[in-house]
Amino acid sequence: MTLPKLNGPSQSGSPHLAAVIDIGATSIRLAIAEIQQDRKIRTLDTLVQPVELGREVFEDRRISPKSIERVAEVLSRYKSVLNEYGFGAEDPVRVVATTAVREAVNRLAFADRLYVATGLKVESIDEQEVNRITYVGVYPHLQTDEALANGKSLVVEVGGGNTELLVVRGGNVLSSKSFRLGTIRLLQVLRRVTSNPEHRRSLLENHINRYLAQIKEAVSDDHQIHLVALGGDIRLALSELQNDWDGKSLAKLSVEALGELAEKVLACSDDDLVKRYSMSYVEAATLGPALLAYYLLAKHFSLSHLYVCDTNLRDGLLNDMAVGGTWSGEFRNQIIRSAISLGRKFSFDETHARNVAELSRSLFLELSEEHGLDVRHEAILFVAALLHEVGLIVNVRSNHKHAFYLIRHSDLFGLSKSELVLVGLVVRYHRRAAPQASHDTYSTLPQRDRAVVSKLAAILRLAIALDDTRSGRVREIRCTKRNKQLMIDVLGIDDVSLEQIAMREQSSLFQDVFGLTVLLQLGR
Numbered sequence: 001m002t003l004p005k006l007n008g009p010s011q012s013g014s015p016h017l018a019a020v021i022d023i024g025a026t027s028i029r030l031a032i033a034e035i036q037q038d039r040k041i042r043t044l045d046t047l048v049q050p051v052e053l054g055r056e057v058f059e060d061r062r063i064s065p066k067s068i069e070r071v072a073e074v075l076s077r078y079k080s081v082l083n084e085y086g087f088g089a090e091d092p093v094r095v096v097a098t099t100a101v102r103e104a105v106n107r108l109a110f111a112d113r114l115y116v117a118t119g120l121k122v123e124s125i126d127e128q129e130v131n132r133i134t135y136v137g138v139y140p141h142l143q144t145d146e147a148l149a150n151g152k153s154l155v156v157e158v159g160g161g162n163t164e165l166l167v168v169r170g171g172n173v174l175s176s177k178s179f180r181l182g183t184i185r186l187l188q189v190l191r192r193v194t195s196n197p198e199h200r201r202s203l204l205e206n207h208i209n210r211y212l213a214q215i216k217e218a219v220s221d222d223h224q225i226h227l228v229a230l231g232g233d234i235r236l237a238l239s240e241l242q243n244d245w246d247g248k249s250l251a252k253l254s255v256e257a258l259g260e261l262a263e264k265v266l267a268c269s270d271d272d273l274v275k276r277y278s279m280s281y282v283e284a285a286t287l288g289p290a291l292l293a294y295y296l297l298a299k300h301f302s303l304s305h306l307y308v309c310d311t312n313l314r315d316g317l318l319n320d321m322a323v324g325g326t327w328s329g330e331f332r333n334q335i336i337r338s339a340i341s342l343g344r345k346f347s348f349d350e351t352h353a354r355n356v357a358e359l360s361r362s363l364f365l366e367l368s369e370e371h372g373l374d375v376r377h378e379a380i381l382f383v384a385a386l387l388h389e390v391g392l393i394v395n396v397r398s399n400h401k402h403a404f405y406l407i408r409h410s411d412l413f414g415l416s417k418s419e420l421v422l423v424g425l426v427v428r429y430h431r432r433a434a435p436q437a438s439h440d441t442y443s444t445l446p447q448r449d450r451a452v453v454s455k456l457a458a459i460l461r462l463a464i465a466l467d468d469t470r471s472g473r474v475r476e477i478r479c480t481k482r483n484k485q486l487m488i489d490v491l492g493i494d495d496v497s498l499e500q501i502a503m504r505e506q507s508s509l510f511q512d513v514f515g516l517t518v519l520l521q522l523g524r
Contacts, residue, residue: 017044017091019082020317021075023122025054025100025160025184026282028071030078031314032085039322041315047081049074050280053100054160054184063104071110072117079118092321095122098130098313099161099182127178129416130164133316135173136331138228141250141309142168148250148307152223155309157230158293160184160286163211167219173334173413174341177218181211181293183233183286201266201292208293212300219301227298227306229253233290236277237261238308252305255298262291332379335414339383342410346390355472357385359463366479367486370514371455380419381456383412384426385463391427404428404441421445422453429457430464434509458510462488462518468502478523486516489523496522 015036022029030047051070053063075095082093095114101107102124111122125133138155142148152174155166161182167174189207190200219225234253238245241257265273266288273284298306327335343353364371364378371377391403407424415423425442429435435442435454442450466474466488476491488503490496500520507518 017085017087018318018321019087019091019093020314020321021078021093021095021120022314022317023051023053023071023095023097023101025057025098025182026286027051027280028074028078029314030081031318032082033318035318035322041318041322044085045081046314047078049077050282052282053104054182055187057100057104058161058182058185058188061103061105063101063106063110068110068113072114075114075118075120079120093120094317094321095120096313096317097122097124099159100184102126103161126417127162127164128176128412128414128420130313131166131176131178132331132414132416133313133320134164134230134311135166135168135176135334135414136319137311137316138166138230138309139171139330141311142171142228144250145307148226148228151226153226153228154219154301155228155230156294156297158183158233158290159231163215163293165215165218169223172337175218176411176413177215179211179214181208183289183293186289186293187285197267201263204266204289204292205296208296212297215297216300225301225303227301227303228309229294229306230309230311231290232283232312233287234294234308235310236287237291237294248310250310251308253308254305255295255303258291258298258306259295262288262295265291327376327379331414332375335379335412336382336386338413339386342407342412343387343390346393346406348387348390348392349470351472352467352470353386353389355467355470355474356388356460356463357382359466359474359477360385360460362477363459363462363479366477367459367514370481370516371459373452373455376419377452377456380415380422380452381426381459383415384423384430384456385460387423388427388430388460388464400428400431422449422456425453426456426460429453429509430460434512454509454513458513461506461509462503465502465506465520466490466499469498474499476523481516484516486510486514486518488518488520490520491523494522496520 015034018035019030019032027048027050031043032045034042034044036042051067051074053067056064056067087093101110104110107124114120114122134155142153150170152169155168157164159182161184163179163181165177186204186207189203237258238251238253241253241261242251245251270281270284273279273287274281343350360381361378364381387403387407390406391399394402404424404427407427408420412420421441437443442453473493474490478489478491480487503518503520511517
């Protein structure tokens, strides 16, 4: 199957400012950049303020009023900095929150208070979005090294709340996972321990090893593994061990040297680390557990060295803003490969799924004036078409409902949870009942997303009818609209009687959504 290529946004226009504020488990970071005409990003400034949201959220599941006001104070300061740089209403500022805020039961009250105090809208991004942004940032670095470009890489970042993992082979994402192994959570293990450093280190190692077994299960041993580590802690380790590192390029780090540094850091007091590395007390407390986690992970895969990559969430978000939030053809293909892998996991009819997906795409392009949707929606439709029958592995009856559940709870790479819901709902409505207000998940969507689901499900039903024989014989179509009728001409075959019967059964939703009856005929 030839995967369609997408065009990015226009490169015209003058350079403009953009900024990202990242509210993490241990700090709030600001990155200010200039996005140039060729989409290149020039970083102008970076700021960081320690704020210990993770410590209280991972223990009490709430952000305290004191911490909320602390965050509001930091954001107000950052907003003043943005004003000094000349940010106007047209210059984008994205404020994102990760694990700590996402897990807080009062996250909505947190976001509302910050909006009232600063006018900034805070969005909680899920693990899938973090992994997508990580891939976009790390992919160019992987291509600079032959072993990483062609081999199998484990891209890992140990954060305050979670450890994010990408398995990449030959540039293709094989899987993406998130584990509740974070430095703040590791510190909680030691919260009531007052024993000597050796005992504390042993407790940390035992806890980390529990997750390493899970990580190894997610990474098959069919190829040699390369470990690519991200994050400020591992970058600090590289800077400490290699004085000649330029701070930007991909670099190798000896696992043995990393282990020795981890032991030294764990033996130091927080006061010593703050003085030595000019860091905050929060950063000092988490440095040792982070380095130990990277070291044990490398040892778990029997590696002599690992790679350190200088990329972070803010870089990825700025890059996303530079391209206008569009998906590149390569990234879209990654999503589709992940969908195909998921379909194979559930033993789908791959030939039929690919045929329906291609026909869905053809209909989407032919009907662009009618549906008015963008390239992201095309990708959502394509994935839904590939996966529309995965529910058959559970039961033939109500397989559309089973498919919705399987898709919604999958680890499909590249799609956020909200996008997975859209894919699942399009599949949910590929047969039987049309979308209804009584359907829980559908009824809670914003009106715009409800319209998207209805439009894509209607198009998917037409594509399924076109491959009703499961022979793949219908490949080329042409659509024209006359009055209130959509004419679909099928080219290259002599008989469409079976497809016409299927189309009469499948086109009612399309008529309800678009107000057009559907007529299928042989093309001339």
